Amino acid sequence: MIKVVIVDDEPKLRQGLQTLIAWESLGFTVAATAGNGRDALKIIGEEEPELIIADIRMPVMDGLQLIQHLRSAGHQMQCIILSGYADFEYAKQAIKYGVAGYLVKPVNIAEMSATLKLVRGQIEEERQRRDWYKTHVNNRELNLQRLLIPPEKNADPAKLRSMIRQADLLWSHYEIVVISPCVSEEERSECLNRLFTGLKQGIELRNAGIVIESYPYIILLLNTPLHGRQLRDQLYDEIRCIAGETRFIAATGGTVTEPGHVYNAYVNARQAVKQAFFSFNDRLLEAGRILLSSPEFPCLSADADEKVLDDLIFRLYYSLDAGNKTMVMPLLKEAAAIFYRQEQEEKSVKQSFFFLTNAIIHRLAASSRIEPKEMESVTRFLNGIYQYDYLLDLLEEIHHFLLEFAEDAGSKGKEQEIKQMIDFIQRHYAEDLRLSTLAGLLNYSTPYLGQLFRNKTGEYFNTYLDKVRIQKAKELLAQGMKVYEVAEQIGYANVNYFFSKFKKYEGRSPSEYKNP
The missing domain is CATH 3.30.70.270 (Reverse transcriptase/Diguanylate cyclase domain)
Known part of the structure; x- marks a missing residue:
């Protein structure tokens, strides 16, 4: 039997996992449980388990800190992370520690059992590999x-x-x-x-x-x-x-x-x-x-930081929202190149695509592009990401899945594209919108698109964006919101900068407008 230690600060969850999972029939035995990472370390030293199941958020020492400590100490046991949807950003860090599985709470018994079977295979293979040389x-x-x-x-x-x-x-x-x-x-x-x-x-x-x-x-x-x-x-x-x-x-x-x-x-x-x-x-x-050395995949450095990945998520979301379906697959291939060149293995790349797709889904849901009734099928798709044997098949499925939520771009042409830009600005004025981002979505150079936008609207892009924001600011101020709250709400991180922009276009300060 493979020894397991369960680490979670919720007693009911620990008890539930112990009783609801058919551990013995799956080849496991629960050796012990712990309420936090620090208590778990002592137990792990005594029991020497081959599998740790840990909640990612716990008092004293959380699951991520526990795994980091174990890896630093040279322990190679398998680890399964339990996490809520709200822990998405936090859980991304678990990728680099090589976790064997990532399950969303509340834990689905069938998914946990399937994950345990995969982990058991990995553990047994490693056992047999070690024993093989003795015979x-x-x-x-x-x-x-x-x-x-x-x-x-x-x-x-x-x-x-x-x-x-x-x-x-x-x-x-x-x-x-x-x-x-x-x-x-x-x-x-x-x-x-x-x-x-x-x-x-x-x-x-x-x-x-x-x-x-x-x-x-x-x-x-x-x-x-x-x-x-x-x-x-x-x-x-x-x-x-x-x-x-x-x-x-x-x-x-x-x-x-x-x-x-x-x-x-x-x-x-x-x-x-x-x-x-x-x-x-x-x-x-x-x-x-390998596939990623072919010309269709971009040649990128391995030092992509979280900001680069966040920008990639934004560009994928913007492409879907702007109806530029042709940009989705190239961006997915760019993501694949980044993940691979970070020296991630197959399991980690799948987890990275799980996180990336999940992030886009969250943004689509926040903008009401995904109905609540569709979330069940979304969850099934996300969990199915781990079942693909080849990267190209996975990319094709993610591509097909995301296109279901792409805005219908309608007929092409410069008039239609400027309308798309204006609609896009109206939806995303509070975000870090840049002309270069829209140029990438519409496959134009930044200077050309800027000139095209000015010819059609009579305004520079940044001026038009400022005016949209100021108009929205006036509406929020009229509702009684505080000046600093309005600034943050419409996309200005600096209140003084918002103050100067408002006065430039309205001839008076936000406070004067609010209290004439």
Whole structure:
């Protein structure tokens, strides 16, 4: 059984999780519970659990601080975060700590059970990987296994070549291929056995290399380089024929000419398997070649801060609100490039897209673009983000989902676009509106759009925006709001700046207007 510690400051929730989840049938046992992170640390030291379930907001030490403390201390146990919708901004920070799951309160029993099954698979895989090296095969396969473990420091190359020669593995070229079936842990052993038997008969009988089972993978060591797309496709088709309906990921680590370099190629192949989410599907993957390196994805630096991501969320929302549907997919690809270049793994990228999409949904809901009755389907979609095997499929689904809420732009043309701009300003005058933002949404250069706007309205963009804000300010002042409240409400962070703008356009101060 896998030990679990539940950390939450609500006794009823702790008790509910203990009693409502079928822990034993899922392969878990609740070792202990705690009401805050500080108490949990002591318990974790005593119980040594493999899974922590923690609320993100707690007194004394919250869930995020707890996970940060555990990671800093070198603990690698899995963590599941519980959070309310209101904690969205706070929960984004959990991404960098590699949490295994993110569930929204109140906890749905079915979603928790599904998450626990995924986490159990990850824990068991890691257990088996550690135990695997304590056992296994002999002769040729044993020597291949030796090539797949890190070489000893200052190892004698001559001794290695002698061992390889005795095993009849001294070839001019070596190509490592790693195959990972996309199945549940319950099905994995049977699937690996089927792949092993079929590939062994095909590859070893024609003296093309060696096939071994090294949980959770099937590994091929080929004696002929897979140079060219045709050879890689032929091998992929052979694997697919044996796998039948079972989906799988297969990757090559590249060709090497020395036995001592096989381990590095193996590491590269495993890395390519782990990065399959970022690659093209239905082909033999190659180390270092991923979807995000293609020209359709922007080449961005990895140092994007939260302000950059917030700006991306705003641009996506503005694109939907302005009806510029063509901008949505490029912005989603820009987000994917940012997340990937922050060295996030598949799980973290999915979480990032969960947060990004959720942020846009919140803005759409706040502007009454999403009806309350639609929120149930929205929640289902958000939770389904974690189920996609490939990034491109995920982007397509998010793109399709968001377009359902895009404003209908109607017919094109400059007159219509200026009307869109005016309508947009009327809806978003209180935000940090910039001509450059609208230029991006309408695919114009900033100077050209500014000139076009002035020709059609007789006003510079900033002047027009100021006048809209001042008109709204007059309405709010007439309702009895205080000057500083009005300034903040209409988008002026600085009261003195609001004062000067109001006096410029109205010839008197806001106070004088309010109390003539």
